[in-house]
Amino acid sequence: MELKGRNAVVTGAAGGIGAAIAAALYERGARVLLADLDEAVADTAGTLSQPHWTGDVSSADGVTDLVDTAERELGQVDLYFANAGIGGATGLGGEGDWDRILDVNLRAHIRAAERLVPQWTVRGEGYFVATASAAGLLTQIGQAGYSVTKHAALAFAEWLSVTYGDEGLRVSVLAPMGVNTKILWGDHPDAVTGTALTGQRAVAEAGNVLEPADVATTVMAAIEAETFLILPHPEVLDMYRMKGSDYDRWIRGMRRYQAKLQGS
Template sequence: MELKGRNAVVTGAAGGIGAAVAAALRERGARVLLADLAEEVSDTAAQLGQPHWRGDVSSADGVAELVDTAERELGQVDLYFANAGITGVTGLGGESDWDRIIDVNLRAHIRAAERLVPKWQARGEGYFVATASAAGLLTQIGSAGYSVTKHAALAFAEWLSVTYGDDGLRVSVLAPMGVNTKILWGDGSEAATGTALTGQRAVAEAGNVLEPAEVATTVMAAIEAETFLILPHPEVLDMYRMKGSDYDRWIRGMRRYQAKLRQG
């Protein structure tokens, strides 16, 4: 898709990958509505000279308000980046933990698609970009909620592409490993310990930790080429192929790697 002159919404845009994607879109001539729950989104948007929406995409009402705001500020939405995400608690978590991470990491994607896909079908084009993670292809050591929701976000994006691809809908999924953002290192309020530290080390040590701007450049190239799976860390594909070729061997290897990290 040609990005110049397009209207885009980016959630989770106050910083990290979302802010970098918004900046990259602006550089290519797109107009962008930056959305986030964090108040810093207003500063990030001001730096780019673009509108913003501050709110929570974890509810149906929040997503509806976001889409309405985008259409009022920009006009028709051409691209939607479902980028907002949380790591959630480590381990199994409880009922409220699962409700929260499913709402943010998965249902926010579904609710946005419910609002946008019928309009894109009628127009014959539209682009949905989901931020999943390498954890959506592999698995995140330490966090059940993160692993499950990232797998589900990727599966939902696959379904969108299969179901509506012939209607002009384009879909991409971003699946990086380590990126230098708060979602990897935390917000700095306290040091990671125990299972959280193990999970953090698993990501940081599996490959290079990229800067958000590097990831955004890869994303732009993939959208222009209309590539479904976006892998800023190419080695993820090798890992995924290894997993699929012998699941039991892969699980044994992950157990060994987890034990090594815990000893670490």
């Protein structure tokens, strides 16, 4: 897809990957609405002279208001980046933890697609980009909610592509490992302990921790090539193939890796 002149919405755009994607889109001539629950999105958008929306995409009303705002500010939406996400609770979590992470990491994608896919299939084109994680292909040590919702986000994107790909819908899924953002390090990195620290180390030590701008460059190339699976860390594909070739061996290996992280 040619990005110049296109209208895009990026959620989770106050900082991190979302802000970097918004900047990369703008550099390529797209008009961008930056969306986030964090009011800092106004400052991020201001640096690009682009509109912003402050609200919560974890609710159906929030997604409706976001898309309405985008259509009012930009016109028809050509690309939607479902990038907003949270790490969630450590371990199994509780009922409220599951409700929250499912709404943010999965249902926000579904609700946006429910609004946009019908109009895209009528027009014969549209692009949905979901930020998942390497955890969606592999797993996330220490965080059940994060692992499950990232698997689910990937599965939903697959379904969208299979179901509507012949009607002009393009779909990509971003699945990085470690990226230098708050979702990896948290607001207070020095205070992370226990299960949370184990999960953090599992990601940070598995491969290079990339900068958001580098991830965004990879995303732009993938969109222009209309590639489904976007892997800023190419080694994730080798890990995924190893997992698929012998699931039991892979699970045993992950148990050993977890034990090593917990013991060191």
